[in-house]
């Protein structure tokens with residue numbers, strides 16, 4: 258069956274299947290750039306002096322761990338709806354983990370001062386619902402950071418990247434994971450996911466203000482930050 262974000266069971270099944278290889282494949286396919294993207298995210302978060310951070314769709318916990326390392330006094334909670342991914346995060350040393358759907362978070366209002374999601378929001382059935390939940394659990398004045406894929410805007414780079422995304426990446430990733438369909442889905446999900454001003458507008462319509470976009474690596478990845486209204 259074709260994977261699409263409106264079917265959370267298929268998305269969860271896909272991440273359950275690839276959980277054991279997820280990190281290695283990530284590092285290989287990004288050529289190690291994922292370390293750099295997380296480092297930029299951590300640099301943007303540091304001036305917010307976080308004390309309680311929720312990393313939604315934490316997966317293997319890479320971003321949560323990096324934030325924890327840079328802010329050793331902060332409480333870091335990782336939430337994900339896929340248990341095998343949470344088991345990877347636990348093995349990686351992330352102590353506080355919660356099995357939860359990003360669109361229905363089991364936390365009281367105004368619980369955290371920073372909420373993050375790396376490569377997770379794109380996979381959720383309703384981006385509005387997920388962003389509104391993130392706003393709800395944030396204290397007023399708290400900060401949001403979203404890190405995710407985007408499509409380059411440069412005229413020559415964009416078609417080349419799209420060719421890579423749809424015709425090369427699924428073959429390589431299919432060999433590495435045995436789940437070529439997962440990486441066909443990745444391309445489709447990146448095409449559908451808003452970026453730039455469309456994403457900052459979406460974020461601001463869900464309980465945030467001052468949304469900013471930071472395109473990285475020729476615009477193939479973007480970081481968005483915003484403040485809870």
Ligand SMILES: C[S@@+](CC[C@H](N)C(=O)[O-])C[C@H]1O[C@@H](n2cnc3c(N)ncnc32)[C@H](O)[C@@H]1O
Pocket residue numbers: 265268269272313314315316317318319320336337338339342357358359360374375376377380381382
């Ligand atoms: C591509 S991985 C990203 C993991 C990690 N944040 C990272 O940067 O490597 C996407 C993660 O989102 C999780 N996810 C997708 N939809 C979700 C939802 N509705 N609620 C919670 N987690 C979700 C998946 O289980 C998976 O672990």
